[in-house]
Amino acid sequence: MMDIKDWNEKHLVEDRLIEQLKEIGYEHVSGPSLDAERETRSDVILRSRLSNALQRLNPWIDDNNRHKILRSITHIDATNLMEANETFHNKLVNYLSIQQDLGKGKKSQTVKIVDFEEPANNEFLVVDQFSISDAQGTIRPDLILFVNGLPLVVIECKSPMLPVDEQMGQGIKQLRRYQDEQERLFHYNQFMIATSNDRAKAGTIYAKAQHYSEWKDPYPLTTPEINDSPTPQDILTAGMLTKESLLDLILNFIVFETEEGRTIKKLARYQQYRAVQKAIKRILSAETNKERGGVVWHTQGSGKSLTMLFLAVKLRRIASLQNPTIVVITDRKDLDKQITETFRRCEFPNPRQAESVRELKELLTQGPGSTIMTLVQKFQEDQEGGGFPELSTSENVFVMVDESHRSQYKGLAMNMRTALPNACYLGFTGTPIDKEDKSTTRTFGSYIDKYTIEQAVEDGATVPIFYEARMTELHVQGETLDQLFDRKFREYDEETRERIKKKYANEQAIIASPQRIEQITLDIINHYEEHIAPNGFKAQIVAVSREAAALYKEQLDEMSDYDSAVIVSGGHNDKEHLKQYHMTPEEEKNVIERFKQPMEEDKLAFLIVCDKLLTGFDAPIEQVMYLDKPLKEHNLLQAIARTNRTYDKKTYGLIVDYYGVSRFLEEALDIFSKQDIQGALTPIESEIPRLQTRHRAAMRYFDYISSSNPEGWIQVLEPEDVRHQFETDFKKFAESMDRVLPHPQARDYIDDLKMLGKIRQRAKSRYQEEGMDISDCGEKVKQLIAEHLQATSVEVLHEPISILSDRFEEKLEETKSIEGQAAEMEHAIRHEIKVKMDENPVYYTSLKEKLEKLIEARKSKQLDIAHYANDLHELRNDMRKQSKQGEELGLEKEQYPFYKLLEKEMGEGDKEPLIDLTEILTEEIEDLAVIEWTKKEDVKREMRKKLKRQLRASKCPREKLESLAHQLVDLAQVHYKR
Incomplete structure (x- = not known):
């Protein structure tokens, strides 16, 4: 047993590492014993061992050429350390070439420095006590790993007896000192390791401490x-330093990326x-x-683009491929541009962007041999609709699809598979795939690898995200809003006025009201000045609409000296105040580059967006997102991840929520913990028979109508009940198509679907009753709301809290059980409404009542779920009482809806x-309700005929006969379906 006095870095760390390396095939040699092989103690290469390796790996090489190769390695022409390191790396992995005659004239021959194919x-040597001295002084790294005499890895060991937070810091600081004092050693370095046994991290030259990372999986x-x-x-040793792993990392997992004129050496995590x-x-296999x-599935911010690059590099180097x-392939221009630039910056050979x-x-x-970068939208058919052609039947095509969910499952993705039927498809996503999103793994295959948000935070690959809820107090002013509304829209009839209220007096109108945005902007400025600006970080504001984004910009300009910019999509019909924010792609690129600069170099502090820059946008300097827009599920997860990139002195990202997404956030985070996802998947082939059946059901309406007679097709749908049934059959057909796409077996049905x-x-246009045009009423309603909606102070609902911590769950716990009850009640109510949709009259509330309820709903999303649950509870009780009324009348459950309909009409x-x-009436229906009667037009016609006869005998008003018979048959299809 080791004596306690031997608890130092030599025994606890260095010796342990040497023993492990010996076990995996390294030879251990002490530094002083190698001095005889060095001309001077300033030599960092073991020349004789490198010379022997060159002869062994290239037995044809003559002495003259071997000396030339040796000199090209030992004398690297470069202006700085990074350039020298990159130059040597290129020589090492791409091999060297030299002119030599092997019997058929002088030709260029490839020279191996290291044999990557046969490790x-x-x-492989592990060397301790290797001193390097020159006029600047002497350094003695704890361990150096030599491969064929080349010092490829430098390891610094620190005592585990040091304070925990100093172990890695001291080791990395020592490695930085070595780079400054003996630069030539690091011309050849591939990566460095700082270790205390209890902690171990790897990094590359010039890397700061936060860029060193653990190797957690061997x-x-x-x-x-x-x-x-x-x-x-x-x-770390088992994962990175076995002979095979070390050479693989050097060959395929190191890139030199140029950012803002500065080269950064990156090693795979x-x-x-x-x-x-x-x-x-x-x-x-x-x-x-x-x-x-x-x-x-690698969470946002964990280097997904580089993973794709490393995979591309390795695929190219596997001889059998x-x-x-x-x-x-990506689905957005910004992502396409980002990944293309990543490949180009890393000097990947000739990536071509399909324009x-x-x-x-x-x-x-x-x-x-081609590398093609493109958008999935480029897989569109010709204008003539001739279908996308098959372009290559090769199996030697590898398609990597970024953010591989939803957008990839439609016709464009099917065209992609038609063009490349035998390709290998690999999906990359930053968010998990939940049980409902079956298409992803059904389309691409099962998970290859997962790296979750929790793992990324734990590893320091991303910073934790904190969530802070804030809410604006809102009140409706005055008692005459209804009268004002009616006066302003007096030229419209009552029904049309209700349509205007329903369409324009909505939640978005409240959120985008100037008074509310003024209050929130004031709060944003105060929050930013107090918490974000002192550390030099920047912010993003997410607005509910382009108009709201413009308002935020105007308010920021008026109330602060902070520079801000609006990046939104431009519309052809935009008014002048929005046109000023239209940007060319070059102008937008310039604004984004400014935003990414440190505050001392560019004062642009706020980016104001609506939909743009919520995904695929990396700006590590952004610490806070001020969120004033409803986002859910994957969109919410991707948006908040804009704040999780690592940056110097940045310890967390922050979401300040003015909208109320805590409920949505909890639901989104639940996706991460879902298990047995694979068990929920079904093979695509199982959906094909259902697709065929549903296709037939939707097409049968037009079996006897010529395709050259489109007017005849429309006339088939004239009866209201036929249109309703066709709508149901069409939606089922479309649903099956959605499931099957992008599988090529869906191609035969696409023309019919269109x-x-x-x-x-x-048919909707022909037979739907036309109301008055209300398209110009939106601005008037906005003005009314703006004038009568008062926003007071912004209330902090709770302080920042990590979205991954137990405390986040605790904060929501008090509402969680109530939310569960509310969800159950809501589901039950939805079911009731679905069954009884046509029997319940539609009641419209006044504009003021609607506004007050919407405001209450805004609050309840974060503050008062109990109130919401109580309202649902009362509503459900009313429905229960109503259903019992049928029993009191002596009617069966399925008869009561018919009674209510007759009572109403x-x-x-x-x-x-x-x-x-x-x-x-229900007896007549039962007599005619044979198996699958709902699909038989002749049965439904006969049913309407008999029902009308009974209605006439019961003194039903003549003008209601036709409509009531149709409604009764519609109800019968719900309650007496066979």
Whole structure:
């Protein structure tokens, strides 16, 4: 047993690491014993070992050329350390070439410095006490790993007896000092390690402490395979420093990225390395083309674009794949641009960005070796509708789809698979796929690798996100709002006035009201000055509409000296106050670049957006998002992740919520904890028979109408009951298409879906009763609300709290059980309404009542869920009482809706005749309700005929006969379906 006096870095850290390296095939050599091999103590390369390796790996090379190669390695021409390091890395991984005659004349020959294909052909040394001295002084790194005499890894060991928060900091500081004092050693360095055994991190030259990262997964090994209780140092060593892993990391997982004129050397993090290795393993071992694909879920901010780049690099270097074609697809221009720039900055060979459909087709037919970046929208059909052509049947095509959910499952994605039927499809997403979102894994295959938001925060790959709820107090002023409204819209009839209220007196009108935005802007400025500006960070404001974004800009300009910019999509019909915010792509790019600069270099502090820059936008300097817009599920998760990028001295990102998304946030976070996702999936083939059945059901209405007679098709849908049933059948057909797309088996049905959609729209236009035009009323309503909505102070509902902490759950816990009850009640009420939709009259509340209720709903989203649940409870009780009234009348459950309909249409009076009529009518219905009668037009016609006969006998008003018979048959299709 080790004596306590030996608890130091030499015994606890260094010796342990040496032993582990010896176990995996390294030779341990002490530094002083190598002095005889060095001409001077300033030499950092073991020249004789490098010379021997060159001869061994390139047995054809002559002495003269071997000396030339040696000199090109030992004398690197560069102006600074980073340039020298990149120059050597390129020589190492791309090999060198030299002119030599091997019997067929002098030709260029490839020279290997290291054999990456057969690691055992190389010499691996772990060396301690290796001193390097020159006029500047002497350094003695704890350990250096030499491969073929080249010092590729430098390791600094620190005592675990140091304070926890100093162990890594001291080691990394020492490594930075070595770089300053003996630069030539780091010409050859691939990465460095700081370790105290209890902690171990790797980084590259010039990296600051926050850019060093742990290696938490020893893949392809498992943790128990290392030893009984491996330390972080043991895991890092097993994951990064085996002969195979070390050479693989150097060859495929190091890139030099140029940002703002500065080169940064990046080494893969463990999750990126693991995902690529798993993807390659699946690709090479799959039995069928389809089984090669899958989904990589790596949370936003964890380096997904680089993972795609590393995978592309490795795919190109696997000999058996014979220089594949790589296609990188996104669904938004900003993402396409971001990934293309990542590939180009990292000097990936010749990535081509397809700017048009035509160019995409040309690039996809070029054959192996292409790297193509494009938008999924480029897979659109010709104007003539001739279908997207098959462009390559090669299996040697790898398609990487970024943010691979929802947008990828429609016709464009089907065209992609038609163009490249045998390609391997790999989906990359930053948000998890929930049980309802079955299309992702059904389209791409099962998960290849997962890296969650919790893991990213724990690893320091992203900063934690905190959530702070704030709410504006709102009041409606005056008692005459209804009178004002009626006066302002007096030229419209009462029904049209109600339509205007319903369409324009809505939640968005409240959120975008000037008084409310003025109060929130004031709060934003105060919050920013107190919490964000002192540390030099920047902010994003997310507005509910473009008009609201413009208002925020105007208020910020009026009340503060902070620079701000509005980035929104421009509309052709925008008014002048919005046109001033229209930007060209170049102007938008310039604004974004300004925003990313440190505050001392550019004072642009606020970006105000509506939909743009909520996803695929990386600005590490952004710490806070002021959110005043309803966002849910994946959109919400992606938006808040704009604040989670790491940045110097940034310890957290912050969401300040003025809208009330806490409920939505909890639901979105629940997606992360869902299990058995795979168990919920069904193979696409199982949906094909249902698609065929639903297609037939939607098409049968037009079986005897010529396709050259579209007017005839529209006339088929003239009867209201036929239109209603067709609507149901069409929606089911469209739903099945949504599930099957982008599978090529859906192609045969696309033309019919488009055609039925057009017929449906024409029929709606033809037969729907036209109301008065209210399109110009929106501005008037906005003005009314603006004048009569008063916003007072902004209330802080609770202080910032991490969205991943237990306290976040606790904050919502007091509402959680009530929300559960509310959800159940809401579900029950929805069901009741669905069944009884046509029997309940629609009541419109006054404009003031609607406004007050909307404001109350705004508050309840964050503050008063109990009030909301109580209202639902009362509503459900009323419905229960109503359903019991049927029993009191002696009617069956399914008969009562018919009674209520007759009561509504024929007037409230003596109940007995209506009860008798209800029973007579439902008996007639039951007699005719044969199996699948709802699909038989002749049965429904006969049913309407008999019902009208009974209604006439019961003194039903003549003008109501036709309409009431149709409504009764509609009800019968719900209650007496066979």
